[in-house]
Amino acid sequence: MRKNFRMLLCYDGTRYRGWQRLGSGENTIQAKLESVISKMLGAETAVIGSGRTDAGVHARGQVANFHADTDMTAAQVLAYLRRYLPEDIGILSVDEAPERFHSRLNAVKKTYEYRIRNDEAPCVFERKYVWRMAEPLDLAAMRKAASLLVGTHDFRAFSANKRTKKSTVRTLEEISIERVGSEVRLRFTADGFLYRMVRILTGTLVEIGTGKRAADSVLTAPERDSVVAPACGLCLMEVRYE
Amino acid sequence: MRKNFRMLLCYDGTRYRGWQRLGSGENTIQAKLESVISKMLGAETAVIGSGRTDAGVHARGQVANFHADTDMTAAQVLAYLRRYLPEDIGILSVDEAPERFHSRLNAVKKTYEYRIRNDEAPCVFERKYVWRMAEPLDLAAMRKAASLLVGTHDFRAFSANKRTKKSTVRTLEEISIERVGSEVRLRFTADGFLYRMVRILTGTLVEIGTGKRAADSVLTAPERDSVVAPACGLCLMEVRYE
Numbered sequence: 180m181r182k183n184f185r186m187l188l189c190y191d192g193t194r195y196r197g198w199q200r201l202g203s204g205e206n207t208i209q210a211k212l213e214s215v216i217s218k219m220l221g222a223e224t225a226v227i228g229s230g231r232t233d234a235g236v237h238a239r240g241q242v243a244n245f246h247a248d249t250d251m252t253a254a255q256v257l258a259y260l261r262r263y264l265p266e267d268i269g270i271l272s273v274d275e276a277p278e279r280f281h282s283r284l285n286a287v288k289k290t291y292e293y294r295i296r297n298d299e300a301p302c303v304f305e306r307k308y309v310w311r312m313a314e315p316l317d318l319a320a321m322r323k324a325a326s327l328l329v330g331t332h333d334f335r336a337f338s339a340n341k342r343t344k345k346s347t348v349r350t351l352e353e354i355s356i357e358r359v360g361s362e363v364r365l366r367f368t369a370d371g372f373l374y375r376m377v378r379i380l381t382g383t384l385v386e387i388g389t390g391k392r393a394a395d396s397v398l399t400a401p402e403r404d405s406v407v408a409p410a411c412g413l414c415l416m417e418v419r420y421e
Numbered sequence: 422m423r424k425n426f427r428m429l430l431c432y433d434g435t436r437y438r439g440w441q442r443l444g445s446g447e448n449t450i451q452a453k454l455e456s457v458i459s460k461m462l463g464a465e466t467a468v469i470g471s472g473r474t475d476a477g478v479h480a481r482g483q484v485a486n487f488h489a490d491t492d493m494t495a496a497q498v499l500a501y502l503r504r505y506l507p508e509d510i511g512i513l514s515v516d517e518a519p520e521r522f523h524s525r526l527n528a529v530k531k532t533y534e535y536r537i538r539n540d541e542a543p544c545v546f547e548r549k550y551v552w553r554m555a556e557p558l559d560l561a562a563m564r565k566a567a568s569l570l571v572g573t574h575d576f577r578a579f580s581a582n583k584r585t586k587k588s589t590v591r592t593l594e595e596i597s598i599e600r601v602g603s604e605v606r607l608r609f610t611a612d613g614f615l616y617r618m619v620r621i622l623t624g625t626l627v628e629i630g631t632g633k634r635a636a637d638s639v640l641t642a643p644e645r646d647s648v649v650a651p652a653c654g655l656c657l658m659e660v661r662y663e
Binding site for chain 1: 431432433479503508509510511512513541542543544545546548550
């Protein structure tokens with residue numbers, strides 16, 4: 180029976196070259212999933228993700244789907260994947276989606292979180308999930324700049340692929356910047372993000388927070404030189420669908 | 422000037438063969454500290470820890486000290502160590518202790534925490550710091566057994582070194598067992614612990630929690646076969662001094 184399985188998954192991206200399969204034998208999340216799922220089904224199977232995440236970027240709420248001719252139930256798929264996937268890829272849930280559901284094309288909104296560990300104290304247990312940055316950050320200036328970024332803008336300056344011919348207009352619905360204990364956490368919600376956009380937004384906001392850039396010039400700030408925050412601090416939190 | 426520097430430190434024990442230096446070139450926390458400190462001082466320097474932790478065991482509150490003839494201040498030592506130690510060993514603080522202070526001999530109490538991740542959901546980001554155990558645990562039975570363990574007893578049955586000629590009498594001051602979200606956390610406070618004692622106590626309590634052993638036979642339960650909980654779930658939380 181033809182089924183369309185939808186997965187909610189998390190992963191520690193530290194040892195992967197990102198989400199997207201690059202070639203054969205590449206160490207990516209997608210390739211790892213496809214290898215286990217193809218073995219489970221006895222047939223080469225493509226996995227569709229909501230979008231790519233870069234090398235070293237984590238996810239707590241990635242969505243992916245795959246089609247299969249199988250009698251297996253969602254619960255059986257879940258049990259199989261939990262058994263055979265490595266422990267840095269975790270399947271939170273599996274369900275059967277409508278035949279036409281497509282993880283990437285149907286996604287309407289995504290939320291990313293960027294974690295900065297903002298003091299000099301050691302950070303032994305969280306070290307792979309934060310950007311360590313001891314310099315004090317002026318959150319008021321960062322929030323002012325963030326308020327200018329929210330809305331529908333051409334974010335070409337915040338893409339690592341500035342020469343693309345596709346539209347670089349996106350709608351940034353919300354940026355929140357909160358201090359949580361020793362961390363500063365930035366959350367970005369948008370209808371979509373350009374290549375490295377969250378890391379460039381974060382890098383630019385941090386330059387504003389340390390006084391290296393003025394908050395009111397944020398929209399044009401990284402025109403010439405993109406400041407890219409390190410991958411390890413970034414995590415895909417949620418993908419929303421209609 | 423002769424000084425006695427006391428350090429409060431944390432470490433992720435995952436890639437180490439435990440606290441104690443074994444020989445030359447061994448990958449242990451103590452050897453790593455001694456190598457960096459000896460380089461800092463230009464003299465071979467021994468580091469005294471409050472006690473050993475096994476291979477793979479973590480610490481959030483280990484205490485250690487070393488003697489040095491130096492003009493360096495505690496703040497300078499802290500800055501040097503933070504700069505040159507690997508990122509899985511973190512120095513929380515350094516101060517100058519009285520000349521006679523000895524991390525091991527003066528310790529009067531220690532607290533360890535053992536974390537069990539007690540559900541079937543994936544545990545991607547905490548996987549190196551918990552024992553995954555999906556089977557339901559009867560906390561009431563575990564607490565009943567724990568109440569029998571508290572007090573002054575001969576804990577020889579709970580040591581991995583049962584043939585020692587030294588006293589195996591210890592005073593277990595407190596055992597707390599709490600459910601925190603998806604985790605069950607056990608905390609043990611005693612005047613000292615025998616070799617692998619916390620992991621054997623935990624393994625035995627888990628057997629009681631899953632109904633494999635009776636709570637009221639806990640004190641003699643592991644006489645013949647010691648159930649040793651895995652190292653990764655264990656963390657030295659605090660060492661107290663008079």
